[in-house]
Amino acid sequence: MIPVEDLVARVLAYNPCSDTARLHAAYAYARQAHEGQFRRSGEAYFVHPVAVSALLAEQKLDDATLITALLHDTVEDTTATRDDIVRLFGAEIADLVDGVTKLTNFQLNSTETKQAENFRKLFVAMSKDLRVILVKLFDRLHNMRTIKSLPSEKQVKKARETMDIYAPLAGRMGMQWMRDELEDLSFQVLNPDARRSVLRRMARLRGTAVDEVERIRYDISHEMTNEGIPATVYGRAKRPYSIWRKMGQRDSEETFNRLSDIFGFRVITETRMDCYHALGAIHRRWRAVPGRFKDYISEPKVNGYRSLHTTLLGRDGKRVEVQIRTREMHEVAERGVAAHWSYKDGEPMENPYSVDPGAWVSGLAEYFEAGTDVADFFETVKLEMYADKVFCFTPKGEVIKLPKGATPLDFAFAIHTRIGLACVGARVDGSRVPLWTRLRNGQSVEIITAEGQSPQATWIDIAVTGKAKSAIRRALREAQRDRFIKLGRELVRGAFANVDKKATEKTLMTAARSLGLGSDHEELLSRLGSGEISARAVVTAVYPELAEAEGELVEMRRAVLGLEEGQSWVRGTCCQPVPGERIVGITQPGTGVMVHAIDCPRLADYEDQMDRWIDLHWQPGRHSAAFGVSLEITMSNDAGVLGRVCTLIGEQKANISNVEFCDRKPDFYRAMLEVEVSTVEHLHRVMTALEADTNVAEVRRTRESADGG
Template sequence: MISADDLVALVRNYNPKTNETLIRAAYDYGREMHEGQVRHSGEPYFTHPVAVAAILTEQRLDDATIITALLHDTIEDTKSTYTHIAGKFGDEIAMLVDGVTKLTNLQLSSTQTKQAENFRKLFMAMSRDLRVILVKLADRLHNMRTIKAMRPDKQVQKARETMDIFAPLAGRMGMQWMRDELEDLAFRVLNPEGRASIIRRFITLQKETGDVIHRITGDMRSEFEKAGIEAQVFGRAKKPYSIWRKMQEKEMGFSRLSDIYGFRIITESEADCYAALGVIHQRWRAVPGRFKDYISQPKSNGYRSIHTTVSGRDGKRVEVQIRTRQMHDVAETGVAAHWSYRDGVRSENPFAVDPARWISSLTEQFEGEDDHDDFLEAVKLEMYSDQVFCFSPKGDVIKLPRGGTPLDFAYAIHTRIGHACVGAKVDGLRVPLWTRLKNGQSVEVITAEGQQPQATWLDIAITGKAKSAIRRALREQDRERFVRLGRELARAAFEHVGRKAKDKVLETAAKNLRLDSADTLLARLGSAELTSRAVVEAVYPDLVPEDGDEIDRKRAVIGLEQGQSFRRAPCCQPLPGERIVGITYRGKGVVVHAIDCEVLADYEDQPERWLDLHWSEGKHPAEYAVTLDVTMSNDAGVLGRICTLIGGQGANISDLEFIDRKPDFYRLHLNVDLRDAEHLHSLITALEAESDVAQVDRMRDAPPIARRAEAN
């Protein structure tokens, strides 16, 4: 365990004016409070807070943060109290210790709803003082370094929580070194075989190619000397988890991966960064599409650097990062650079961001989310996405997560622009709203007076800000529509049990469901936040059947006008249980599409033809045709067994067509009549479990037999 003298010396290295007396007092107090307590490894418990404090000295943090690390478990695990700590060390430190204690009590890896609630609390703690998170991250890092002493099931739980929450959070805060180490430590627990295999391949590669890092580092230093550029060059192999993730993303083996080495160049000035880039690109061949300039367009956490990937004569790629010393300090400590010291004074780094402003910009778009799950979705979208930079027609730079769409771009400019968006041009060409934007593209948003957000936009937008704004607008503009739809759903539901949905009945249902009015009940029913079965059950619990009779096909879809007929679109073959929309045809009724059907793009500029529809709740008959693409063994009796299996699942084969015959396998399209999406899932699961079935896919591109089935 690090002694008090050693800890003080670590702090004094970067802050000679440190309050040595207060740090020693906190060290003694923490050791006294934890006296007799031991860790899973059998070591004295106080070794942990001291190790956390030592980790934070590597980031050159202020005295208050170091002392908080020493005391961070005292309120939770000892007889110490908030009042006692405030009396001995001041209100600031007491508040920080209390904040870390509350974070420790959050079970971030529990059920989805609980996780969402705790994420909101996590962000509230961050907004009060970001140093609370810095201590918690260091706490998690030390726990992961010593995780082997825990039970195997606890190791997996903590590793998964680290991989899903703490590592991405460290990355978003700009502490990439911590993210890399946390991910690798979690990877060691979650997939030890995968990690070991990558390390073995690295060793083999080094034997075959020699010390690549030393050779390339030497070449770079030589080139900079010739150009008269003062620069430090560092090289390293990427972490095993980083390589594993790249293998999964690119679906390629280790031998085909090229950029597994990274090099960092630290220069004296910004001008030298660009000069060094020129030297690198002259000496090595630049890889197209792998250049990012975060100096001219910094990340929101203050990160600045030039990224490029180059390849040598042997075809091996290496990643290069170029930055100044000040930029490097921010790159290492991220948002924590605001509190870091150098030579005894608070570091005056022009690239360090204001933590209050950073956390405010990160959370402002989440404030309108009343639903915990929506909040969790928005946070994860904003927290864990890389960024792309696009330009407005005026030359303004708009930052979006990777995968952002023109709709996200519109909302990033202003909510009013997003609401009025009817289309977009990218680099002068008209594109669909769901187009994925790329770095450097110019985007022009086309707006129209009277345009309003549509429900389908929620599937197009990917940013938390856009989704939150769309949901708020839909809630406001659709309340009346949802009330009308809810009234229709309620009428059908009560008629199904032989009753009428009178106003008094609806008011009684609202009261029993603890809602403020019948209109609120109808709005929630119409927006699918409440089921019609629950509404009926709130008034007539004895009349609700346990299983329910089969729904008449004529009443299978809710939201049609009186006398309107419908048919399922053969292109997507929607099933009960899937989200649907309707497209109206003059004289032909309504064609029902799945919400993700690609054909809907043809009607994007005809919003007047769209209908918001819902499947009726209850038991549907097995008469909705779905086409399956099945590849199976070409052996005697296989087709018969498959047909028997399908019948055993309560499904009926209405048509089949052989597509391809081979000596060992043959492929066919099966038209199968099903009840709903759950029935389809059960059938596909059963088929995939059959040893003679090689592959089963649902067809969504209007095969001939699907068109024949829908025409009948």
């Protein structure tokens, strides 16, 4: 654990005016609050918030951000309250801690509708103060660096969430180094074999390339010296995931044999003019690869990134990738929006190349508040986070930024929704082109409009941007709204009648709210009539218990497929498999077949007895039996918490067959609950309901290990 003196010394090195008394107070308060709590690795829990604060100190962040990092889990995981934080550290810190706590509670890898709503909440929270997401990103970085102590199931869940959400978000915030590291840490969990393959190839190529890398670095440095350009040149190894992704884009692993596959070179200059001077010198000395030059200085990325990118044919015709930028551009490229709150000698650092860190987030928040529905908002955010940009021009020379692969339709809607809706054609660089044409950087686009034009259904497949797709869908719905509402009303009446229920206006309003449409039941009917929402989804939105009631009732004796005639089966107590999980059987002499989950550690005992293995599957349908599973729940030691946990389980139509208390502390306790569920989906619903409760710190399904522990 980093001592408070070391943490304070790191801060004073870049901010001599730091309020060290507040840092000491926050450190002591958080340490006491987390007393007696431990991480999965066995180390004291307080190690984590201190490590997050130290990582932020490396980025030279302000005192408020560092104090938030120290306190970010206190309200969530200890008896501390928001009022306590306000009283001791002020409203600003309390707001930041509250924002981080809310982000922690968002289940970003749940179902798409819920994920989209939580994504909206995330961006609304970020728009209030972007330091919230900075703390959360560094919190995730430290958790990913120490992920090996988690169970394998949880590792995969966290890694996928990191790869899908946090890594792209870090990149969109301008912190490319963090995106690279988060992707590589996730890659190590999600595809360890592929990563090992890349590392082996890297080691093989690196062994023969060390001298060559140094020669290229020397050649570029020598060229800078000859031209009188003050510059620093260095080579850097790429991350395994970055290499793997590039190999996938080429659709061949055999192409992993070039120096540029694992190394890149950077030239750091003093001025913007030096960048172009250096580029000219390099292009005079080496031949440039056509189509591989990008000028992000004259057209910076939206996150503020500026650099010249070029690929050269170096010694022996080998490709060499080079980036050229100033020191100030390099600062923004390395640290992204974190640079906005950086301090030097007690004053905020001024960087002429940094951009407003909240502009993009605020724009998205405003876009949602303008009436865009949850699914469209989610689509827009994903496109904004993942897409590269192309820059095109209007006939008047205005620059329009679009994602890679955008079409003239996207261009039209980017100018104005009214122009997009009236679009009948486009000219690109003076020539008439189809609306599905993919635009390229630097092209001039003229949109042709006509009165009375209305969007076509095929436009949905042509458009790329969320804004265009959303506007097209809205226009199509409005054009046929009356017909769709009438059809939707008939569909929903029949669907509810099939389950002996009535589709009243109040019922439909409840369904609309559940599906993220506010209380607009006519919008629900319109989408139902247009086929965007199924009648079954509407029914189960109001009566979720009916989702399980569908399908044939499966009796216990025929719940498993793949057994021989007359062969009996029993469920393994070691792994407690439930319908929906992959299973195998191990024949037991005289007792039938023992059914195990495919990932049960006990199966290792039978690796040399493959003749006893049987491929089994669960019978599809609704199972009549209840299957017991063991859940370990860590919850706060407050009055009424256990009762609420039992109520939550009951609300999910699950039964508790046994409760055993394992560990009781002043602030929390652990309990083992035997819960009876029907399917793995049912189990997930129970666990999700428990995890959502603010007084439940952790819910974990427990299984017997290979050694019986």
